[in-house]
Amino acid sequence: MKPNDVILQSVTKVAVVIIFTFSIYLFMNGHHNPGGGFIGGLSTAAAVVLLYLAFDIEKVRENIRIDFKKLAALGVLIAVCTGLGGVLFGEEFLTQAFGYKELPIFGKTELTSALIFDTGVALAVIGTAVNIILSISEDR
Amino acid sequence: MHSFYIILFLPFLFAFIVPFLFKYINKRIHTGWFVLFVPLTIFLFLLQYIPIVAKGETIEYNLPWIPSLNINISTYIDGLGLLFGLLISGVGTLVILYSIYYLSKIREELHKFYIYLLMFMGAMLGLVFSDHIFILYGFWELTSISSFLLIGYWYERKSSRYGALKSLLITVFGGLAMLAGFIMLILMADTYSIREMIGNAAFITNHDLFIPALILILIGAFTKSAQFPFSIWLPDAMEAPTPVSAYLHSATMVKAGIYLVARLTPIFGGSSIWFWLVAGIGIITLLYGSFTAVRQTDLKALLAFSTISQLGLIMSLLGIGSLAVYFGPGESGALYTVATFAALFHLFNHSTFKGSLFMVVGIVDHETGTRDIRRLGGLMHVMPVTFTIAVVGGFSMAGLPPFNGFLSKEMFFASVNDVASAGIFGLEKLGMLFPIIAWIASVFTFVYCMILIFKTFTGKFRPEKLTKKVHEAPIGMLVSPLILGTIVVLVFFLPNVLGEYILIPALIPVLPMIPIHRDDLYITAWHGLNPELWMTIGVVVFGILLYKIVKGWIKLFNHYPQWLTLNHFYNRGLAGTEQFSKNITNTYMTGSFRHYLKYIFVFFVLVLMISFLFLYGFQFNFSNHAPIGIFDMAVVIGVVAAAFVVLFTSHRITAIVALGAVGYFISLFFVLFQAPDLGLTQFVVETVTTVLFLLCFYHLPKLRKNIGKISLKLSNLIISLAMGATVTILALAAFGHKVFEPITYFFENAYELAGAKNIVNAILVDFRGFDTMLEISVLTIAGLGVYILIRQSSKRREQSNETE
Amino acid sequence: MEIVIAIVIGILVTIGTYLLLSRQLLRIVFGSSLISHAVNLLIITSGGLKKGNAPLLGEGKIGFTDALPQALILTAIVINFAVTAFVLVLSYRSFKANGTDDMEKLRGNEHE
Known part of the structure; x- marks a missing residue:
């Protein structure tokens, strides 16, 4: 890599944290506000891509030891399994459930199976997007 | 039984x-x-x-x-x-x-x-x-x-x-x-x-x-x-x-x-x-x-x-x-x-x-x-x-x-x-x-x-x-x-x-x-x-x-x-029919991508236009249209201008940036049309896509001036214009007619039915969860496809290097 | 507004079609990208423009724009990303394998 990437790298270090936080916010809030699995996943992927652009691929790979292909597959698996969860309770495939629970810190919180499904979606999106970009950039 | x-x-x-x-x-x-x-x-x-x-x-x-x-x-x-x-x-x-x-x-x-x-x-x-x-x-x-x-x-x-x-x-x-x-x-x-x-x-x-x-x-x-x-x-x-x-x-x-x-x-x-x-x-x-x-x-x-x-x-x-x-x-x-x-x-x-x-x-x-x-x-x-x-x-x-x-x-x-x-x-x-x-x-x-x-x-x-x-x-x-x-x-x-x-x-x-x-x-x-x-x-x-x-x-x-x-008659007949169908197939299966696309487009235009004619589709209703704001107009001009740049430029980078601009303008459209989720998604996707194009263009040759016969270009132009006109008419006709009541009112009960306040998200993960599930499957498959395409060929290259 | 959007859709489709019919692989990818933008616009406009608030129930408003096209488009955008990526890789792979990105030279011959 060229030596004059210092500015980009310093900015990236800060930006990535912000983007990650923001994407988690987008993802968690997706049920009630704009956001959700797709957007959360894509913005996370964008952050990872930014990391790859700013730093060496090898360096990032050393620090993020995730096989993104498997991550995508895991996402699909989670989504399918939530679908099967409904079947276990005698409902149609992919019936989602939700309820409210008092949790220690958060107070009254909504718990939904849709969130798990959305997690699957987000993982699939992250996995695929990063996998595509990585594959291409590795092709020399 | x-x-x-x-x-x-x-x-x-x-x-x-x-x-x-x-x-x-x-x-x-x-x-x-x-x-x-x-x-x-x-x-x-x-x-x-x-x-x-x-x-x-x-x-x-x-x-x-x-x-x-x-x-x-x-x-x-x-x-x-x-x-x-x-x-x-x-x-x-x-x-x-x-x-x-x-x-x-x-x-x-x-x-x-x-x-x-x-x-x-x-x-x-x-x-x-x-x-x-x-x-x-x-x-x-x-x-x-x-x-x-x-x-x-x-x-x-x-x-x-x-x-x-x-x-x-x-x-x-x-x-x-x-x-x-x-x-x-x-x-x-x-x-x-x-x-x-x-x-x-x-x-x-x-x-x-x-x-x-x-x-x-x-x-x-x-x-x-x-x-x-x-x-x-x-x-x-x-x-x-x-x-x-x-x-x-x-x-x-x-x-x-x-x-x-x-x-x-x-x-x-x-x-x-x-x-x-x-x-x-x-x-x-x-x-x-x-x-x-x-x-x-x-x-x-x-x-x-x-x-x-x-x-x-x-x-x-x-x-x-x-x-x-x-x-x-x-x-x-x-x-x-x-x-x-x-x-x-x-x-x-x-x-x-x-x-x-x-x-x-x-x-x-x-x-x-x-x-x-x-x-x-x-x-x-x-x-x-x-x-x-x-x-x-x-x-x-x-x-x-x-x-x-x-x-x-x-x-x-x-x-x-x-x-x-x-x-x-x-x-x-x-x-x-x-x-x-x-x-x-x-x-x-x-x-x-x-x-x-x-x-x-x-x-x-x-x-x-x-x-x-x-x-x-x-x-x-x-x-x-x-x-x-x-x-x-x-x-x-x-x-x-x-x-x-x-x-x-x-x-x-x-x-x-x-x-x-x-x-x-x-x-x-x-x-x-x-x-x-x-x-x-x-x-x-x-x-x-x-x-x-x-x-x-x-x-x-x-x-x-x-x-x-x-x-003898059977054998001759069989050989004859085979030759006959081969000849027919060869006349249109030319191997040229452009020809196949032309068939599709011409068919699309003809079918839509003919059915419009026979079903009295040319009835437009402009009464209920939304007003146009200055900001809307600016975005419209931006999209059209960027699209034309993509068409005419002969620099790869310019084309890619212009294409990205089209995408960003589209995401602005989504914001204007009260679709915040879409705006966000389009924005992020466009960013990632642009990165993708920039990565790939390294591997692709420069854009050439579109060389070729004028008559060929003209026929392309005519087909393109016909496509554009058809889609415009289709859009106008579709906007004016509401044959069925929108089913969106059902989804507005999202909070009671799915515990979600974001209707779009409720549709995605709950009401139409099956679609989403299959969609991420397609997404993953496409990702694996990309991976395999690249991995296979680089493997082959390594092998050929070894043999040399 | 609808008329203007219809014309924008028409222009995008025209340019997209023209690019699809051109001989160079990269242009073809551009064309398909433009056409998918046009289709997204078509879908959202057929749901009605500016007919209500954003489909978010949490803000205490009533009267929403049609949420269904939005959900459809959201799916379409993400799929489109995957397809674009795939086509891009396919086209530069084919360029590397065949040494040309000219569609007229990439004709499949039956006796290969």
Whole structure:
């Protein structure tokens, strides 16, 4: 890599944290506000891509030891399994459930199976997007 | 589900076990021994119906399959079905027993063989017992397919493949014609059930579609039963292993057409066109088959043509019997009932003697290594048992006593004599042709039977022409033909047991309107010195005469021009159609991506525009449109400008950035249109996509100025403009019309139903979760696709580097 | 507004079609990308423009724009991303393998 990437790298270090936080916010809030699995996943992927652009691929790979292909597959698996969860309770495939629970810190919180499904979606999106970009950039 | 269905589907069910049997047990025990139980069980199971059906009762079972389409596997056991069912399972048992000794367990791929055979057996059984006409059709085509597989069993041989393909093409062609005929029948009778169709026969007879349906269905039956001129597939089908020939071409597959004609006689019989087609084609086939069989030198080919000829005989008898429908109950009707009875009787007899003859030929082939008559001879002393069976089968086929063929042949002569004096359908003038043709054909039948027996088994034994040391076949191989031969003799002496319990019950469904006179249907070997007997005596005298001088006149066949044969027409026709479709395909499948896209676009424009014209789609309603703000206009201009930059620029980077700009403007549109989720998603996706383009452009060459002919560019431009205009009109028309109420109000209950306040998200993860699940699957697959594309090629590169 | 959007859709489709018909692989990818933008616009506009608030129940408003097209488009955008990526990689792979990105030279011949 060229030596004059210092500015980009310093900015990236800060930006990535912000983007990650923001994407988690987008993802968690997706049920009630704009956001959700797709957007959360894509913005996370964008952050990872930014990391790859700013730093060496090898360096990032050393620090993020995730096989993104498997991550995508895991996402699909989670989504399918939530679908099967409904079947276990005698409902149609992919019936989602939700309820409210008092949790220690958060107070009254909504718990939904849709969130798990959305997690699957987000993982699939992250996995695929990063996998595509990585594959291409590795092709020399 | 009644146990009958288990029996009916037993062949299919058992086929699943066959591969495992072959893999694990075949080394010790021949797979055939296990398969043998299937037809045997079916046969024994079916035996229990004989007393019930002989009393004139019928049994029906019903199994829902696709209730919404009114398709049920409705089955119906009556005499006709039972006769066929017993033949299929009975001969099936013997054939499998025979095949155990015929096919080597070491060399052959037995699992395939037995799976095909079981598939065929199951299809035949389903065919003869179904009442639902589409189920019957399905089984009909399944017999074609499985016989294709069986004929092509030795697929390494070119001739096997040729024969298999030929039989498939011809029988499936006939099957499709038959399907069209069936659909017409359904339209006419307003039912899917064959029995109800027969009940509604009165409506059908006067319907406009009567004759087309009749002809189409007969094409199906004639192709299957190898009637002239569709008979050409049968000789080539002899490439199949001999057990298959013995099964398919003596007792089962070729009899399917006979079954169909018999089954539908109550509907179509009684019309002159049915009579002339069935009886006329049948008798022509009889003559053609016997005439051609005489000149064959291959024993199996001889049997093939004799099968064609015998099928013609049965077919013509069915045709003559259909006159009974015309005459109705009464003396004349009863007279022609005998013809149908004779058809069923001969059908049974043919299965027995032809089955045994095929097996005999198989034995000769197996033990001597050849089926060529010119190399065989004098086997009588080497293979006495085989010779005896051959004599029994051959004399029965020639119509000699004391074998069952004599009885049915006499009845055949009686029937053709009766038809000469029928006096309807133009038979006053042409009626005499029937006995004449029948007699001539019988003479030739006699000759080829004698050739089959005596050229093979008498004369001089010439071991030097044979590749193997000849000896009698193993006992296991002789059991099946021996059983069949015994039946041939037994039936001659006790024909009325068969008649009473099997044939008369089978006759009732063919001619339900005629009351049965058992006295007319009493079979006797001796009925005085009547014309039939004289005809038989004539056949024998002339037959012996012709056989003695056969060397002299058989050379005449060589003068027949080759290009006039049916096979020649088939081959030329096939090559011609292939060339024709190839030429047509080559005119539009140019290999050019642009051409294919053009077809799609032009089709799109034409279809939409034409349907707009005809459905009065050009109605726009601008009343409810939203106002335009300044900000909206700015975005619109931005999008259009960026799009034009993509079109005109010749710099890759500019194009990519402009494309990204289009995407960002679109995301602004989404924000303006109150779609925050979309705006966000589009924004992020566009970013990632732009990165993607920037990564890839490294690998792609520079954009070139669009070179090419002006006319080409112009046509591209015209198509593009037409596409744009069409989509604009479509959009305008769509915006103005609301045919249905939007269903979005349902989703506005998202909070109550899904606990979500973001409706879009609720739709994605809850209401339409299935779509989303599949979508991420597609996404993942695309990602894996990209990975594999790159990984594969870089691997290949590494490998090529290593080799260098 | 609808008329303007319809015209924008028409322009995008025209340009997209023209690019698809061109000879260079990269242009073809651009074309398909433009057409998918046009289709997204078409779908969202057929749901009605500016007919209510954003489909979020949490803000205490009533009267929302049609949420269904939005959900459809959201799916379409993400799928489109995957397809674009795939086509891009396919095209540069084919360029590397065949040494040309000219569609007229990339004709499949039957006797290859």
